[in-house]
Amino acid sequence: MTDTPKFTSMKVQDPRTKKRNAAEKRFRAYGIAAIAIGGLFLAALTFTILKSGLPAFTQYVMKLEVTLSQEQFDDAESQLLKTAVYRDIFIDNFSDQLEANGIDVNYDADALERLLGKVGGDIRAHYRENLSDIGQPTVFQLQLSSRVEGYFRGRVTRDTLVDSRFLEKTDLDIVDVLRDAGLMTGRFNWAFLTGTDSGVDNPGGAGIGASVIGSFFMMLVVLFLSLPIGVAASIYLEEFAPKNRFTDLVEVNISNLAAVPSIVFGILGLSVFIQFMHLPQSAPLVGGLVLTLMTLPTIIISTRASLKSVPPSIRDAALGIGASKMQSVFHHVLPLSMPGILTGTIIGLAQALGETAPLLLIGMVGFVAREYPDGVVSGFMDPNSAMPAQIYTWAARADVGFYEKAWGGIIVLLVFLLLMNAIAIFLRKKFERRW
Amino acid sequence: MTDYKISAKDVQVYYGDNHAIKDVNVDIEDKTVTAFIGPSGCGKSTFLRCLNRMNDTIDICRVEGDILLDGEDIYDPSVDPVQLRAKVGMVFQKPNPFPKSIYDNVAYGPKIHGLARNKIELDEIVEKSLRKAALWTEAKDRLHAPGTGLSGGQQQRLCIARAIATAPEVLLMDEPCSALDPIATAQVEELIDELRQSFSVVIVTHSMQQAARVSQKTAFFHLGNLVEFDETDKIFTNPEDPRTESYISGRIG
Numbered sequence: 307m308t309d310t311p312k313f314t315s316m317k318v319q320d321p322r323t324k325k326r327n328a329a330e331k332r333f334r335a336y337g338i339a340a341i342a343i344g345g346l347f348l349a350a351l352t353f354t355i356l357k358s359g360l361p362a363f364t365q366y367v368m369k370l371e372v373t374l375s376q377e378q379f380d381d382a383e384s385q386l387l388k389t390a391v392y393r394d395i396f397i398d399n400f401s402d403q404l405e406a407n408g409i410d411v412n413y414d415a416d417a418l419e420r421l422l423g424k425v426g427g428d429i430r431a432h433y434r435e436n437l438s439d440i441g442q443p444t445v446f447q448l449q450l451s452s453r454v455e456g457y458f459r460g461r462v463t464r465d466t467l468v469d470s471r472f473l474e475k476t477d478l479d480i481v482d483v484l485r486d487a488g489l490m491t492g493r494f495n496w497a498f499l500t501g502t503d504s505g506v507d508n509p510g511g512a513g514i515g516a517s518v519i520g521s522f523f524m525m526l527v528v529l530f531l532s533l534p535i536g537v538a539a540s541i542y543l544e545e546f547a548p549k550n551r552f553t554d555l556v557e558v559n560i561s562n563l564a565a566v567p568s569i570v571f572g573i574l575g576l577s578v579f580i581q582f583m584h585l586p587q588s589a590p591l592v593g594g595l596v597l598t599l600m601t602l603p604t605i606i607i608s609t610r611a612s613l614k615s616v617p618p619s620i621r622d623a624a625l626g627i628g629a630s631k632m633q634s635v636f637h638h639v640l641p642l643s644m645p646g647i648l649t650g651t652i653i654g655l656a657q658a659l660g661e662t663a664p665l666l667l668i669g670m671v672g673f674v675a676r677e678y679p680d681g682v683v684s685g686f687m688d689p690n691s692a693m694p695a696q697i698y699t700w701a702a703r704a705d706v707g708f709y710e711k712a713w714g715g716i717i718v719l720l721v722f723l724l725l726m727n728a729i730a731i732f733l734r735k736k737f738e739r740r741w
Numbered sequence: 742m743t744d745y746k747i748s749a750k751d752v753q754v755y756y757g758d759n760h761a762i763k764d765v766n767v768d769i770e771d772k773t774v775t776a777f778i779g780p781s782g783c784g785k786s787t788f789l790r791c792l793n794r795m796n797d798t799i800d801i802c803r804v805e806g807d808i809l810l811d812g813e814d815i816y817d818p819s820v821d822p823v824q825l826r827a828k829v830g831m832v833f834q835k836p837n838p839f840p841k842s843i844y845d846n847v848a849y850g851p852k853i854h855g856l857a858r859n860k861i862e863l864d865e866i867v868e869k870s871l872r873k874a875a876l877w878t879e880a881k882d883r884l885h886a887p888g889t890g891l892s893g894g895q896q897q898r899l900c901i902a903r904a905i906a907t908a909p910e911v912l913l914m915d916e917p918c919s920a921l922d923p924i925a926t927a928q929v930e931e932l933i934d935e936l937r938q939s940f941s942v943v944i945v946t947h948s949m950q951q952a953a954r955v956s957q958k959t960a961f962f963h964l965g966n967l968v969e970f971d972e973t974d975k976i977f978t979n980p981e982d983p984r985t986e987s988y989i990s991g992r993i994g
Contacts, residue, residue, distance in 0.1 A: 549800055619837035623900070625795065627850040627907050628827030637849070638839055 355716055362714020365495035365510065366458045367447040368422060368484065372399045374433060379440050382430070389426030396425050403489070411483045412476075420473050421480065422448050450490065452509050452707040454481055458492065461706060498714060503675045503696065509707025512700065514715050516675040520590050520690035521659060521722075523679075527594020527686070528601055528658050533651050535598075536605030543606075544613045545635050564603035571600045572664025580668060588669035588689035596668060597658040604654040605647075612646025613639060644737045652730035656723050662694040672699025693719045745809075746771040746911060746941045747792060752806035754787055754796070761787050765806075765967045767960055769911075774933060774942045776952035776973065779962035780988065785945045788962070789913050792943065793829035794822040810911070827854050830909035834916040836896035838888035838903070843880050846888045846899055847871060850907035866906055873939075874902035875932050894925025901932060905939075912936060914944040918951065930955050949989055953977050961985045 314320070319327070374395060382391040397415060404411065418425065425448055433440060453473040456462035467475055484490045501513020547553045575596035579585045585592050616639045624634035665671075675691035691699070693715060701712040745768040754762035762784045769775050777785035787796070794815060796802045807814050815825055827850075838846050847867045850856075857863035867884075871877040876898045880891075888899050897917055904912060914933070918926040933955045936942055946952050952959050953973060960970040961982075969976060969985045980986045 617837075619833065619835060620839065621798075622795070622831075622833055623837040623839060623903075624849075625798065626793070626826060626831035626833065627904060628823055628825075628830075629849075629853055630823045633853055637853075642840065 355713060355720070358710060359713030359715075359717040361459055361710045362498055362717075363495050364492045365497065366450045366455050366490060366492050368450060368490045370396075370400060370403060370446050370448065370489070371443050372396060372429065372446055373443045374429075374440055376440055379433060389424065389430055391426070392429045393424075393426035396429055407487050407489070409483055409487055411480050413480050417474070417477050417480060420471075420477055421451060421454055423451055447493070449510050452705060455510060455707065457481060458485075458490075498711070499718070502677055503672055503691070503699070506673075506703055507705065509700075509703075509705045509711055512708065512711050514693060514696055514711075514718050516678050517672070517691045517693050517696035517715075518718070518722075519678060519685065520593075520670065520675060521692040523590035523685045523690070524594040524597060524692055525655060525659060527591060528597045528655060529651075531594070531598040532601045532605050532654065536602050536651070536654075537609055537647060539602075540606045540609035540613060541635060541640070544610050545639070546631065560603050560606050564607060567663075568600055568661050569663040569667065571596050572667030574599070575664060576667050586687055586689070588671075588674045588691075589687050590670070590690050590692070591686040592668050593665050593670050593692060594686075596664045597661060600661065600664065601654040601658045604657060605651050608650025608653070609643070609647045612643035612650065615646065616642045641737075645734045648733045648737065649730050652726055652733075656726050659722060659726070660694055660719065662698050665692055665695040666698070670695050672696040693722070745769060746811065747943075748809045749788075749791075750807040750809070752788070752791065752804065752808060754784070754791060754805075755803045756799075757801045761965050762791075763965045765962075767967060767970055769941055769943060770958070771941050772937055772939075773958060774937050774944060774956040775958045775960065776956035777943065777945045777960050777962060778947075778949060778952050778988075779968075781947075783962040784965045785960075785962045786915050789915055789943060789945050790831075792911070792913055793826050793831055795826075795831065797822055827907050828909055829911045829913060830904035830907060831913045832897070832900050832904050832915065832917050835920055836893060836900050838891070838896050838899050840887065840889055842885045843871075843888045843891070843899060844884040847902050847906045850903060854907055856906075856908065870902040870906035871899075873905055873932075873936070874898045875928060876902055892925075894921045894928060897921060897925065897929060898932065901929070901936075905936070910940050912940060912942045914942065916945050916947060919947060926951070949977070961988060963988070 372395070378395060382388055382395070385391050393415065397418065400418070428448060429446065432444070432446070436444075450458070451473070453462055453467075454477075457467075457473075457478060462473075464475060464478060467473060467478070469475060481490060497511065498513050500515040501511065502516040503513070504511035543553065543556065575592060579592045579595055580587055585595075620638050620642065621634050624638050625631070629637065669689070670691050672691045672695055674689045675696060679685040679688050679690065697712050697715040697719065700708040700715060747767075747769040749765055749767045752762055752765045753760065765788060767775075767788075777789060779785050790796045791804050791808060792815075796804060804816060808816060810825070810829065813820070839849065841849075844867055847870050848857075848863055851863060851866045857866055868877065868881075871880055876895060879895060880899070888896065891899060897920070901912075901914075901917070917933075918929050921929065930951065933942055933944065944952075944955065956973045958970070959973040959976040961968045961976065961980075961984075963984055969980060969982045971981075976985060977989060980989065
């Protein structure tokens, strides 16, 4: 018996086709959902970081014009309690200015100290360094104490404030009046970008500048050690090494090293570089060495991958016209794998830039970054911190003022990471030859 | 000294445990085209790659027996394979120009072998090689354009120009036309015939018509054995071995 094939219209989908199409649609929906969730998290993260971190970039100050005559200066310098004299001069100028603005408010020297800290010292320091300002009206921008800053930002309110030697409710009346008169305002906090770490009780004075320099010197060490070592090792392993048990072992170990927790490298650095080799503690040089160890596997793996992706026909072509192995690698294979190598290197560097744990173990903690290095040698050898370690130190401090500094530090760190990624993309495009 | 350019004696090739080439004896004359034919996997390409030691790059590959170039054993420990490959050039199955300009592709060999003392000599070599490879008229106005921008047939002729720029004595061609259309194939075949004036050419091909058209001598390989090696005319008209007969008449392969 033979069946004549039944006519089926192509316009009607059979059940199998329907099922397949439905499965495909479902899969696409999953994909879109996954991307949407990822985007949502990213947006939430960015929002939180900006919301918590941006306040670190503003600073609240009191503007005050002070005029100091030569006699006043000479007189103050001859006294025993010099800063007290300067404070009184400041208060005189302050009350003059209040009068000039038609402001009537009760205050005393203690209240001013609670608002502005020890102003006498600041003013004396300014005039001793700028002798030419004596006799001229000079505008001072005096930083408000951390609690008053909190009041400006809404962190401290009249309801939550408990009178203490740091701030009293009556002080807030002075603040309100001065703010309305425009004498107390916010401004961009350059000191946060250029400054060094401050003491635990002075969040307002804390800056990330010194740690940025520390990170910079560390990255120099990482770049100049891990790039040549990593690329040379990859080229040898990929192009020259015989395939045997030993090279297999080396390969497996490189892959394993890439997965070793960074704190292990930290303790290795502590015991080898500091305790055994007696390199200085907390030095960016040591930090750079530790991060080099950490970055090498990443660079080697990505370099080998990009060397592998160069088609073997290019190697054959070079060997076929009598190029040596090395000529074929350096003239043909390496240039072609350059974009991959550079991308891998910069990703490795970016990873190293954000690494905290190993730095804590070798002493590059935040509070070490109290001053800028004097020069290049000092940049490598003198105690310093790095951005992530600085952020960690701030986040661990009690004063809430440091909390927003930590978030601000994260913004600075992210800006540097984005910058490095931009460089990676730029180099990739530059070296990539489409032909 | 023999009169042959290359003579292979009792050549065995092993890939690990796999005995890929068995007892091959071939004598290749100077200024002739020798074709290697045979079904896929018969070892003809493997044998070709022994002639300039390209198999050295494969770790598990082992070659035994003697291969003499002008009477010297090329597998002698004192022979540098890099120097050998300058004398025995190779063109591959898939056109593989370097991702550089046409000029740089051709100039690369002479540069690394120090064949040109200055830019003028180098320019001359490049022009001569491109002319020989019948690419000059098409390429002379775009010498600094990327070699990979050429068509497939032009790319293969560029690879041939690159190979002859180093002034080799033997040119090995591994299925040079398998990726080309009939017109490009015809151009390359014409080229091979011209190249025969200057040096000996060994060509591996899947196309028996091609072997018949371009070669004077033909070797038929089957399952790693050299079945028959003789004048091309004789192989295609009056083969001695029944296996050759069945292959060229399309019964095996």
